[in-house]
Amino acid sequence: MSNAATNVPPRILVAMSGGVDSSVAALRLQQQGHAIVGAYMKNWINEDNVIGECPWQQDIEDARAVCDRLGIEFRVVNLMREYRERIVQYLLDGYAHGQTPNPDVMCNREIKFGVFRAWARDHGFSAVATGHYARRVEVPAPSPTPGAPAGAGPAATPTCQLWEGADKNKDQSYFLALLNQEQLRDALFPIGDLPKPELRRLAREAGLPTADKKDSQGICFIGEVKMADFLRAYVPDAPGPILRATDGKELGQHRGLHFYTIGQRRGIGVPSNTNHEAYVVVGKRAADRALLVAFDHPDAPGLFQSEVRVHSLSWIGTPLTTPGALEARVRYRDPRVPIEFIPEGGGTARVRFRDPQRGLATGQILALYAGEQLLGGGIYV
Incomplete structure (x- = not known):
């Protein structure tokens, strides 16, 4: 991204989720002397009344409180239409076709470093920063060939690499696996070198309101909603048989293949046998909507x-x-x-x-x- 005003220092837009990680990302950038603005991406407000907690209002207030504490501008960027089109529809289509999609990975590619990054560029920001536990490493461009005339050819652009976060228990590089070079050049991960306890300590020392806020475990920007409840609200039930993969014996009925994934043990609805061996999902057959299960052994077919x-x-x-x-x-x-x-x-x-x-x-x-x-x-x- 380039700043349109030549005499104005580049500004960084910090994606503020209302959690402690993005709060400390903003804190560190400010301490490093950067001009920053905080922004909450308003992607989902549970307008369809899906069962579960969707704390977007509290998250906005927490993000705003952090920005007030830091003395920086705070904005709310409404991306609800794009989020529903690019993430919610991807999620529902995937499950409806028997797949197991990953909305968090797609949210990073399509929303945070997609439409949110484009919004930042259009509003004069030089980069987007997030609270991911990952490290961005800039590799200098190769030096000019000796003897080449000055200014010959276009200037080489540095290459950006992405490395795991220093805290291996919190590393989130996996969720950034579908980013490209252009997106990464505009990305900053200010907390990627911090262990989580140190991050909490920095937040407390700075008096950030989110210092002791519990980490979110929900779907990307949807909240603490169980996936089964979310799917039940949008994907119609499509019952079918539960079959034992080894011999085809019917063990029961299920409400829809979209409620299950390969390797799942809990919530299948089939009891263990007399030896207390549990069943595990080993396959899904779309032709007759059959859910295939087997005992959870290393030699279970398809596991x-x-x-x-x-x-x-x-x-x-x-x-x-x-x-x-x-x-x-x-x-x-x-x-x-x-x-x-x-x-x-x-x-x-x-x-x-x-x-x-x-x-x-x-x-x-x-x-x-x-x-x-x-x-x-x-x-x-």
Whole structure:
């Protein structure tokens, strides 16, 4: 982003969620001498009365209180239409087709660093900062070729890399796996080098109203709403049989495949056997709306996979076009695991795991790494 006024220092727009992480992100930028403005993205207000807590009003007041404490301007940016079109519809379409979408990853790509970033650029801001636990590393552009005339050719642009947050218990790089280089150049992550206890300490020392506020665990900018309740409000029930995958025996009925995901154990509605062995979801068959389950053993059919395909590959830097060894995170809380990455062209690739992985579901995000550096990601076929 470039500032339209040449004599005005660049301004940074801080995405204020009303939580302590974004509050300290603003605090640190201010302490570093940056000109900042806080903004709450008003994406969802639970106007359809979905069961659950949607604390957007309290979040706005908390974000405003932090900005008042810091003595900075506060704005509310209404992105409700874009959020419903790009995130809520993506979420509902995915579940309706038997997939397991990730609204948090898409919210970062489409909203925070999509329409919110565009709004920031249009209003003269040089960058967007968030409270993500991730580190943005700027790699200097190569030096000019010796002997080349001064000013020959366009100036080389530095490359931005994205690394895991220093606090491995809080690292959120996974949720940024579908960002591209252009988006990352305009992004700042001021708390990526902090452990959470230190962040809380800084917030208390600065007297921030959110210093002891509990971390949100809800859907991105929707709130503490159970996914099943959210889906029940928007996706019609589509009952079908619950079948044992090993022999096809019917064990019961379900209300809709969209309420389940591969690897799920709780809430299936089928009791354990006499040996107290629990059932786990191992497959979903759209043709007859059958939910396939098996006992939760390592040899349960379909529960573990050694190879998957991914589509819609997105790269932060230069795309990988040749096979090679990488690491991948199959879910947010899972550790990085060794893989063989085999590009197929057209934004697709095969991924072979050194060790079989449990419960991989169509529509989930696979994040690709080289050590702590996030390279990009794709979506399970």
